[in-house]
Amino acid sequence: MRNDAPRAVTAICKALAEQIEHGLLPPGGKLPAERKLSEVFDTTRITLREALVQLEAQGLIYREERRGWFASPPRVLYNLLGRSHFNAIVSGQGRKPSTDLLSARLQPASAYICGLLDLPALSSVVQIRRARRIDGRLVLYVEHYLNPALFPGILELDLSGSLTELYAAHYKIHYGRVRFEMLPTALQTEAAAALRVSQGSPALHIVRTNRDQDGRLIDCDLEYWRHDAIHVSVEVID
Amino acid sequence: MRNDAPRAVTAICKALAEQIEHGLLPPGGKLPAERKLSEVFDTTRITLREALVQLEAQGLIYREERRGWFASPPRVLYNLLGRSHFNAIVSGQGRKPSTDLLSARLQPASAYICGLLDLPALSSVVQIRRARRIDGRLVLYVEHYLNPALFPGILELDLSGSLTELYAAHYKIHYGRVRFEMLPTALQTEAAAALRVSQGSPALHIVRTNRDQDGRLIDCDLEYWRHDAIHVSVEVID
DNA sequence: TAGTGGTCTAGACCACTGA
DNA sequence: CAGTGGTCTAGACCACTAA
Numbered sequence: 297m298r299n300d301a302p303r304a305v306t307a308i309c310k311a312l313a314e315q316i317e318h319g320l321l322p323p324g325g326k327l328p329a330e331r332k333l334s335e336v337f338d339t340t341r342i343t344l345r346e347a348l349v350q351l352e353a354q355g356l357i358y359r360e361e362r363r364g365w366f367a368s369p370p371r372v373l374y375n376l377l378g379r380s381h382f383n384a385i386v387s388g389q390g391r392k393p394s395t396d397l398l399s400a401r402l403q404p405a406s407a408y409i410c411g412l413l414d415l416p417a418l419s420s421v422v423q424i425r426r427a428r429r430i431d432g433r434l435v436l437y438v439e440h441y442l443n444p445a446l447f448p449g450i451l452e453l454d455l456s457g458s459l460t461e462l463y464a465a466h467y468k469i470h471y472g473r474v475r476f477e478m479l480p481t482a483l484q485t486e487a488a489a490a491l492r493v494s495q496g497s498p499a500l501h502i503v504r505t506n507r508d509q510d511g512r513l514i515d516c517d518l519e520y521w522r523h524d525a526i527h528v529s530v531e532v533i534d
Numbered sequence: 535m536r537n538d539a540p541r542a543v544t545a546i547c548k549a550l551a552e553q554i555e556h557g558l559l560p561p562g563g564k565l566p567a568e569r570k571l572s573e574v575f576d577t578t579r580i581t582l583r584e585a586l587v588q589l590e591a592q593g594l595i596y597r598e599e600r601r602g603w604f605a606s607p608p609r610v611l612y613n614l615l616g617r618s619h620f621n622a623i624v625s626g627q628g629r630k631p632s633t634d635l636l637s638a639r640l641q642p643a644s645a646y647i648c649g650l651l652d653l654p655a656l657s658s659v660v661q662i663r664r665a666r667r668i669d670g671r672l673v674l675y676v677e678h679y680l681n682p683a684l685f686p687g688i689l690e691l692d693l694s695g696s697l698t699e700l701y702a703a704h705y706k707i708h709y710g711r712v713r714f715e716m717l718p719t720a721l722q723t724e725a726a727a728a729l730r731v732s733q734g735s736p737a738l739h740i741v742r743t744n745r746d747q748d749g750r751l752i753d754c755d756l757e758y759w760r761h762d763a764i765h766v767s768v769e770v771i772d
Numbered sequence: 773t774a775g776t777g778g779t780c781t782a783g784a785c786c787a788c789t790g791a
Numbered sequence: 792c793a794g795t796g797g798t799c800t801a802g803a804c805c806a807c808t809a810a
Contacts, residue, residue, distance in 0.1 A: 303779070306733065329795060340781055342580070345796095350734035353720035362788055362796055371717065376768055476768045479609065480718050480738050480761035482591035494797080495544070496588035498736045498761075500718050523718035523736075530614055530714045530768055541798075567776060578800055583777095600777055600807050732778080 308337050308347035309354075316356055316367050324433075327357065327365040353498060355524030361492045371527040372430060376476055381460040382428055382436070391430050397456045398425040398490060402444060409441050412505055412516045420444055424455055427490045435525035437487040442515040446508075459515075469508045477503040478528065487520040498523040546575050546585035554594055554605050562669075565595065565603040591736060593762030599730045609765040610668060614714055619698040620666055620674070629668045635694045636663040636728060640682060647679045650743055650754045658682055662693055665728045673763035675721075675728040680753040684746075697753075707746045715741040716766065725758040736761040 315321055327333065327348075334344040348365055351357045359365045372389055386393035405413070405421040413421070422442040427434055440459060442450065447467060455462075463469040481501045488495040502519040553559055565571065565586075572582040586603055589595045597603045610627055624631035643651070643659040651659070660680040665672055678697060680688065685705060693700075701707040719739045726733040740757040 305779080309734075331795080340783085341796095342782095343780060346779090350720060353734050353736055355717075355719055359796085363790095364796070377770055379770070474770045476766075476770070478716070478766040478768075479593075479764070480736060481593055482588060496547075496591050498591055498718060526717070528714075528716040530716075532615055532617070532712045532714070543798080569776080578802085579777095580801095581799060584798090597777085601809090602777070 304337075304339055304343055305347045305350065308339070308344060309350050311337070312347065312351060313354075313356055321367040323367050323369040324431075325367045327367070329364070352524070358522065358524055359493065361494060368524050369431060369433065371525060372435075374526050374528045376474075376528060376530045379471065379474075381458045383458050386430050392432070394429045394432070395456045396427040396429070398427060400424045400451055400455050402451070405441070409516070412503070413441065413443055413513050415443065422447060422450060424459075425490070426455070430525065433525075434491045434493075435522045437483075437490040437520045439518040440515060441518075443513065446512070446514055463514075469514060471506050471514075472509045472511060473507040475505045480523065483520060491520070491522060493522070500526055500528075542575075542577055542581055543585045543588065546577070546582060547588050549575070550585065550589060551592075551594055559605040561605050561607040562671075563605045565605070567602070590762075596760065596762055597731065599732060606762050607669060607671065609763060610673075612764050612766045614712075614766065614768045617709065617712075619696045621696050624668050630670070632667045632670070633694045634665040634667070636665060638662045638689055638693050640689070643679065647754070650741070651679065651681055651751050653681065660685060660688060662697075663728070664693070668763065671763075672729045672731075673760045675725040675758045677756040678753060679756075681751065684750070684752055701752075707752060709744050709752075710747045710749060711745040713743045718761070721758060729758070729760060731760070738764060738766075 321327065328336070330341050330344055330348070334341045337344060348357065348359075352359065355368055355371070357365050358368050372386060372391065374385060378385065380388070383393045401423060402420050403423050405415055405419045409415070409421055410417060410419060415421070422444050424440040424442070426438050426440070428436040428438065446469065447463075450462070450466075453462060453466065460471065479501050481499055482496045483491065483493060483499045485495060487499070488497060500521045500523050502521065504517040504519065505513065506515050506517075508514045559565065566574070568579055568582060568586070572579045575582060586595065586597075590597065593606055593609070595603050596606050610624060610629065612623060616623070618626070621631045639661060640658050641661050643653055643657045647653070647659055648655060648657060653659070660682050662678040662680070664676050664678070666674040666676065684707065688700070688704070691700060691704065698709065717739050719737055720734045721729065721731060721737045723733060725737070726735060738759045738761050740755075740759065742755040742757065743751065744753050744755075746752045
């Protein structure tokens with residue numbers, strides 16, 4: 297690393313960042329083709345791509361598989377104490393939420409899920425897989441696992457909306473204690489495919505385990521957020 | 535992307551991941567040189583490095599600038615409701631914490647810091663910059679900003695230990711309400727240099743704003759964690 | 773000083789997107 | 792079907808680390 301002259305990659309990052317921050321590339325706007333950009337900056341595609349990947353890591357731009365690079369929209373604020381759900385959070389911030397239902401079925405619980413939900417070995421669970429969007433952009437892949445004893449017939453209902461509201465309306469179950477685990481990782485095969493990004497993209501993994509008003513473990517969510525789509529906040533009162 | 539045959543990068547990732555998970559490369563252990571590995575996997579260094587970067591993103595390995603690649607130690611659990619501090623958290627999990635004091639001085643507050651601490655324009659603040667280690671490994675870069683009115687003479691004290699304990703012992707100030715903001719990003723120049731990693735490495739940025747027992751804003755921390763060193767947990771009681 | 777990682781060049785082919 | 796991004800090759804030089 298040269299200490300006097302900045303790296304080519306750094307220079308490209310700065311130039312692009314400056315353009316984005318000054319609004320020359322509006323949020324959601326597509327960047328020019330990689331080959332064009334590498335000409336503009338008089339470098340190779342490899343080097344240019346390294347710069348793009350760094351900007352992606354910073355959250356300034358994102359890519360859609362085989363479609364190109366885009367300026368990132370603002371992050372959505374996820375207040376853990378807000379006790380709210382995706383649709384409400386997103387609409388509350390003036391954005392448009394939507395949900396793709398990927399699959400929903402009863403299946404044997406993995407050892408990991410049994411542990412989370414405190415179920416005996418070889419239990420069955422309801423698995424619901426969904427991809428969620430903000431203003432049309434895929435930002436969140438979730439696997440929900442529900443204790444089937446508490447939600448008879450749920451697979452017949454409309455699972456493309458808020459599960460929270462479904463629980464309340466059909467089962468009179470409300471969230472009580474909720475536990476969050478958060479860890480930065482990279483997207484694995486399933487999540488990457490669902491979000492249409494390349495495997496290994498940085499992401500924030502959140503595991504929610506939810507209890508109801510009586511303290512019973514009712515379900516858990518394995519969430520995978522695009523790392524640049526979210527901003528988590530918590531206020532701890534003494 | 536070929537759909538039938540897996541990518542070279544994916545194959546390399548799997549092979550290395552398998553070795554690590556089966557303990558052939560113990561945590562903290564150094565991987566062979568990149569050129570050696572690229573021979574082993576019969577590929578180029580570029581391709582091999584892409585695999586290493588993906589494993590880094592997953593948190594399985596990490597690098598030290600110009601020293602090589604190492605298997606990652608386990609993440610440390612950061613319970614936001616634990617109301618504990620770095621040294622206590624780390625020792626409590628059987629690991630060894632240490633702290634490098636990078637700088638400590640009174641300086642004009644940036645507009646951003648004024649906003650966080652609710653200070654008038656052109657205020658001065660005490661800035662303390664530290665790098666913190668777990669078992670010798672640099673994992674956290676922190677900038678602390680203190681309201682100087684509350685901590686007279688603090689620059690004369692030993693700032694390499696727990697500030698929490700310093701506040702209590704010398705100023706009878708204890709934390710009350712605490713606010714956390716968390717967002718995944720990439721390390722910028724200062725943090726990257728302090729942690730001796732390359733700019734643009736994935737990281738978890740945590741902003742803490744702390745109030746004392748009387749609700750006064752006393753200080754804030756801008757924390758930058760190596761993304762693979764931490765596991766955040768919160769329990770929300772209804 | 774030898775070897776390592778950090779950076780960069782100059783190409784190539786393929787699969788997919790979108791017109 | 793043209794253009795794009797995804798992937799890969801086969802090198803090179805430099806700065807730094809560790810012996």
